[in-house]
Amino acid sequence: MGPQNQKAKAVIVGAGPAGLTAAYCLAKKGAPVTVLEADPQYVGGISRTASYKGFLFDIGGHRFFSKAKQVEDLWREILPDDFLDRPRMSRIFYGGKFYSYPLRAMEAFLNLGPFQSTACVLSYLKARAFPRPDVKSFQDWVTNQFGERLFNIFFKTYTEKVWGMSCKEISADWAAQRIKGLSLGAAIKNALFPEKPKDKSQVVKTLISSFRYPRKGPGMMWEQCAKLIRQMGGQIHMGRRVTGCRWDAATSTWTVTTRNTEGQIEEFQGEHAISSAPIRELIPSLDPKPAQKAVDAAASLRYRDFITVVLIVKDKDAFPDNWIYIHDPSVKVGRIQNFKSWSPEMVPDPAYSCYGLEYFCFEGDGVWTSPDKDLIALGASELEKIGLGRKADVVDGCVVRQIKAYPVYDDAYSRHVDTVREELNTRYPNLHLVGRNGMHKYNNQDHAMMTAMLTAENILAGKPVFDIWQVNQDAEYHEGGEAGQETGASGLRAVPTRVSS
Secondary structure, three states: OOEOOOOEEEEEEOOOHHHHHHHHHHHHOOOOEEEEEOOOOOOOHHHOEEEEOOEEEEOOOOOEOOOEHHHHHHHHHHOOOOEEEEEOOEEEEEOOEEEEOOOOHHHHHHHHOHHHHHHHHHHHHHHHHOOOOOOOEHHHHHHHHHOHHHHHHHHHHHHHHHHOOOOOOEEHHHHHHHOOOOOHHHHHHHHHOOOOOOOHHHOOOOOOOEEEEEOOOOHHHHHHHHHHHHHOOOEEEEOOEEEEEEEEOOOOEEEEEEEOOOOOEEEEEEEEEEEOOOHHHHHHHEEOOOOHHHHHHHHHOOEEEEEEEEEEEEOOOOOOOOEEEEOOOOOOOOEEEEHHHHOHHHOOOOOEEEEEEEEEEOOOOOOOOOOHHHHHHHHHHHHHHHOOOOHHHEEEEEEEEEEEEEEOOEOOHHHHHHHHHHHHHHHOOOEEEOOHHHHOOOOOHHHHHHHHHHHHHHHHHOOOOEOHHHOOOOOOOOOOOOOOOEOOOOOOOOOOOEOOO
């Protein structure tokens, strides 16, 4: 057993958006890179495009927009001719009615009725006048921002479906990161007194009205990225599950050990190691062994998994949305995608539509272990119950299980991540964490890419120039704003500061 290649500048664990972005940026500058991916078939991680009988589907839904000019430019560079400009439409289903998302105050007023709407406004005013002190939980944060009634209607049920835990157990960090910038007062004001631009030339299409999307789904981007990395001399090895990461201080070398699909052990060496693997999996693989407090902290980090029940349905123009959030507690499904609305090329036969019903769960629980045929039957039944299709029109289906889709923001996660970071910074030089699971941060695809782009810059500079942990640290509402409007390193309001020398 020996190294399978010459020593690379970086060995990269994971071929998702973060891992491939890091590899692309390094390879583009002539740095040798090796990418190791556990999946034997797909690159892209959760951003891959899966397929079934010619039907293509997106695992989770990936709109291509970013406030970071660097990310937008990179997307165009990798995939210049295959983007579609798609209309954006998302709604909330609650109490048998549909609400536009982001919420429109007048529509919500009409759907809720005058009594419920008045009660919501009074609840909001009460929350603003007497906010909850010492805000720690998601429930505290949202109630202070919107009032208890709106929290119960538009936030509680869906959030608890997604995370499988009470909103009282979810950290306020989650709310601050994902829905910061939304204001009920501003929404009411804009509904009653909409601002009109002085000049039509000033109207800029925002992310709320449209987004770009690859013709064949998000995997198209990452398959092309992988192809370009190989053309630049980079290596990408599929079906390699990492079993160990060893640091040799004497030679300043990382050796990453993998097991391939045939059970063979292989080793890959690099000056740097970049990991987008879940922290809970990375820490036990390190050699020398981390301190026990770091091992315990990593083991305490939790993840939420989900299942996509894909239904192929006779096309009856049931709904035009890209996806619908299902807040209604009478059904188990949490979100429903219409892949035809993402791109018509995702569906090979125009006589059919292809829907993805997402069920949030934990790996190994009752939903996760249900037979595929039972899940397809459940999906068809709930689709009809919501009113988006008939069971009789469902002609086929399949099930896709996605592990570790979301890092859980419970009340202790931040403390655990800090413990791990301290250990890694102290004892493991040239080890870089990137991406959603790699950093245990609920990053969007563009945020994950930005952490990788900045990491590549740090490696090429030979010193820590940027603090990547500031990416998406101060994010405003992620559905608003204009693509490419920010040139700062984070592409958001908080620009990662250069590390003082």
